[in-house]
Amino acid sequence: MPTIIFVAADGTTREVAAATDQSIMEVALGAGVPGIVAECNGAAACATCHCYFDPAYVGHIGEAGEHENEMLDFTASERTADSRLSCQVRIVAAMEGMTVRVPSAQ
């Protein structure tokens, strides 16, 4: 159960112990992390679970697929090189201590 650190837009942090069979979005919703809407509940169709991921973990996070990549162009908050849809990122043990920044708008 790696610990994921969610950082809200106002800087407040929230540490959540995450089961490895889940997506970051599912972990966030389960723990009631504010700022992640996830209207489509993981279908990569709504772009409302957008987060910024720590590039140090990119090897474990993986790359966005073609569909997700296009969806990321339509996020409410600015897309950066660290942007991913959190529903498409699966938790692995090596994500211990990883920081996930939640944008100010979805």
Place this chain on the structure above:
Amino acid sequence: MASAAPVITDVSYTDLLEDPYPVFKRVRDTAPAVFVAAANLTLVTRFDDIMSIERDPATYSSDNPASLVNKVMGPTFMRKDGAAHATGRKAIEPSFRPGTIKEHWAPKFTEICERLIGALREAGEADLFSALAAPMASLSLMEMIGFKAMPWQTLAEWSQSLIDGAGNYARDAEIDRKAMEAGAGIDAAIEAVLDHHRANPNPSILSSMVHADPPMPIEEMRANIKVIIGGGLNEPRDAILTLTLGLLENSAQKESVLARPELWPTAFEEAIRWISPIGMYPRRVTRPVDLAGVALPEGVQIGLCVGAANRDDRRFTEPDRFDMFRPKQSHLAFGAGAHFCAGTWVSRQTVGRIVVPMLFERLSNLRLRDDAPPVIRGWVFRGPVSLPVRWDA
């Protein structure tokens, strides 16, 4: 302890069709789930309850063996859960990607819209339902599916016949016959273009289906195209009219969006919150469950009234008002969960960025008619069925 769903018997089906919002409010204020006799369905109307239901598809299934949708259309992905749904959904995904919409579909839809508005410009007055919204929705859906060109009325009639058939709980023989006839017409239209799409991969939905890995079986293609026709024509049509109506009735907001075109997406989202084109869709309860204090027995059909949730005053202040400047809040007009509307991005682009902006830009001094007020109808599907307007020709 959870108690049984309360029952409302003094509401008529006509009440629901003409103006469901007072009924929705009464249900919302009564309990999380209420059996409404006129609808023959247990209705769920609060925003948070619908959101939590849509996050629990194992308990609240889209699959229903008795579904009329499946009887009329065949094995559609709209009435499946989990992996069976996801495979079909993934197959059509390439046609609906935001980038594909922007680069491929938007220019085509802009052309259709220019033609339609160009043709009615000199008339000085029109009913926007038949003069713009219905042909626009039909012709663009035709292109997107990958059908050969046909009169817009044909696809619109097929769509209506399928919808009527799927809601034909009284088993009216004529409605059944028309739905079957529409189904046969659609099967033939698919057959006519399938070889072409197989040989020439392109962004159309039929092409995505035949080139999916694995390719979609033909009976699923037929069923899913029918769902897309039944569910992909009314909604953009009604959203075009609702957004137009909202702005025409609120001139200050209209002036704002005309002065600041970057506000169009906000205006669009508010329009479909205000009068959601799909007002209700069903789910089936798979095990005895407590929904926020109401006991729902296994097997019961519930109607998720997103049209009611989008006017839930627990979430939206003054929910009955069209107010594009209300605080940004997500709504349920596109549903939630795995069945979240596949056409979300195409409708945002078509309705909110192409059709309605062009309408206000090209028809100057567009206004409602005092002598012919708009008519809005429906509760399962809701929108203006007539929107007579005038402009300075």
